Amino acid sequence: MKFRRFCALLLLLALLLTQLLPVTALTAEDIQIQARAALLVDGATGTVLLDQNAHTKQYPASITKVMTALLVFEAIDRGELRMDQNVTASADSVAGLPDDASTADIIPGETLTVEQLLYCLLVVSANEVGNILGEAVSGSVSAFVAKMNQRAQELGCENTHFVNTSGLPDDEHYSTAWDIYLIAKEAMKYDGFMTICNTKAYTVPATNKSEARELHSTNYLISNWRATGYLYSGAQGIKTGSTDAAGYCLVSSAVRAGRLLISVVLGAELMKTEDGDTKVGSFTETSRLFDWGFDNFTTKTVLTEDEMIQEVPVALSKETSHVVVHPAYTAEAVLPSDLDPASLQRTVTLNSEIVDAPVAAGQELGSITLSYNGVEYATVPLLAVADVNASRFLVVKHALKEFFSRTVVKIMLVVLAILVVLILLFGKTLMRRRRYGSSRSKRMRHRSYRGRRFR
Numbered sequence: 001m002k003f004r005r006f007c008a009l010l011l012l013l014a015l016l017l018t019q020l021l022p023v024t025a026l027t028a029e030d031i032q033i034q035a036r037a038a039l040l041v042d043g044a045t046g047t048v049l050l051d052q053n054a055h056t057k058q059y060p061a062s063i064t065k066v067m068t069a070l071l072v073f074e075a076i077d078r079g080e081l082r083m084d085q086n087v088t089a090s091a092d093s094v095a096g097l098p099d100d101a102s103t104a105d106i107i108p109g110e111t112l113t114v115e116q117l118l119y120c121l122l123v124v125s126a127n128e129v130g131n132i133l134g135e136a137v138s139g140s141v142s143a144f145v146a147k148m149n150q151r152a153q154e155l156g157c158e159n160t161h162f163v164n165t166s167g168l169p170d171d172e173h174y175s176t177a178w179d180i181y182l183i184a185k186e187a188m189k190y191d192g193f194m195t196i197c198n199t200k201a202y203t204v205p206a207t208n209k210s211e212a213r214e215l216h217s218t219n220y221l222i223s224n225w226r227a228t229g230y231l232y233s234g235a236q237g238i239k240t241g242s243t244d245a246a247g248y249c250l251v252s253s254a255v256r257a258g259r260l261l262i263s264v265v266l267g268a269e270l271m272k273t274e275d276g277d278t279k280v281g282s283f284t285e286t287s288r289l290f291d292w293g294f295d296n297f298t299t300k301t302v303l304t305e306d307e308m309i310q311e312v313p314v315a316l317s318k319e320t321s322h323v324v325v326h327p328a329y330t331a332e333a334v335l336p337s338d339l340d341p342a343s344l345q346r347t348v349t350l351n352s353e354i355v356d357a358p359v360a361a362g363q364e365l366g367s368i369t370l371s372y373n374g375v376e377y378a379t380v381p382l383l384a385v386a387d388v389n390a391s392r393f394l395v396v397k398h399a400l401k402e403f404f405s406r407t408v409v410k411i412m413l414v415v416l417a418i419l420v421v422l423i424l425l426f427g428k429t430l431m432r433r434r435r436y437g438s439s440r441s442k443r444m445r446h447r448s449y450r451g452r453r454f455r
Helices: 002-020 061-077 114-123 127-138 141-154 177-187 191-197 281-296 392-405 407-447
Strands: 037-042 048-052 086-088 111-113 201-204 213-216 235-243 247-256 259-268 270-272 278-280 297-303 310-315 322-327 331-336 345-350 364-372 375-384
Touching: 037 177, 037 281, 048 281, 061 114, 061 127, 061 141, 061 177, 061 191, 061 235, 061 247, 086 127, 111 114, 114 127, 114 191, 114 201, 114 213, 127 141, 177 235, 177 247, 177 259, 191 235, 235 281, 247 281, 259 281, 270 281, 278 281, 281 297, 297 364, 297 375, 322 364, 331 364, 331 375, 392 407
Parallel strands: none
Antiparallel strands: 037 048, 037 259, 086 111, 201 213, 235 247, 247 259, 270 278, 297 331, 310 322, 322 375, 345 364, 364 375
């Protein structure tokens, strides 16, 4: 007997201890990127995996050229330019560049195609090419820069302002990691853009002013021509940038096992390794970001289309009092690798607490949101599983009830009732006057008779 009591007491203590022990958080391991700002986004879902000062204004340096290229591709889409169209560099477009600015050594009067200029812009980050293409698209650099700012606003960039086409230093030329992501995501829709950004080397054919030129990418993640020790398997573009004010910057993407990640690193520095070597932080930190994103997050199915979520009350039908709703589609979400989808909190929001018949199968009746620790991972519309027919009698009854419950109708009925009462009172008064007037008239006629008298 004493042994049983001892076991029971031991079990109770164990249960109490399990309640007091901290619960392990199902979240990805934290990472601190050595840069002024950093952002990592899942390319398929738009899920933000890391936000480190992503909305803080920074100098974007030559990442600016992503917007320049985007406007060129959009002009081609509209039929205003062609990839094989010849463009001649003006004297203004190549003038005023700093001595240390990256360039393709294009000179005034030199003619290249739009495609060749895009390779010069994105592969070797030629600053003069931004102006040349800007003039080709808008007629002048100033008009093109105005279009850059307009397009940024259209894309939802709230903290971006461009002063030039290339990203040369200017206090009023700034952006954020988030805005750069929005611009890059839009540019990535063009296959030609990604093809050029992912080009390691390109040869510009001889022109009217120059022999053939060989271009090599400034992106160490995809090319080791300029530096070794940076190549990243699966890296795809996109654009580098660096100035003294901006530091070392890189917007890039990478694919692993069918997953696409997009990263932005701004304001990185030269870093010393344990071996005493110097590394460019924008490339090393981007690689760290990619590894962290691929290793700590997984795309998982969180809802299936055939899953029955809950019943929604139905009014105005004699067939049934409810209809079941299901997700509009099978939903996937990027979750921390150790987070079980079953642990996600489900929040159902209905368009109305009671839906009126008729209800059609597939009709949207609400939505379901899946979250964990305050982070929302997916929101999916909820659709009715089946048709629900309405009862004509109940519909008419409901319509009449709704009609007569309106304030305007109530006021009109009160006014109408008052009018009826007034009409009845007026009619009754009028009838009394007629009767009174008729009897008095008869008496008057009787008193005033003066006919002949017979003697």
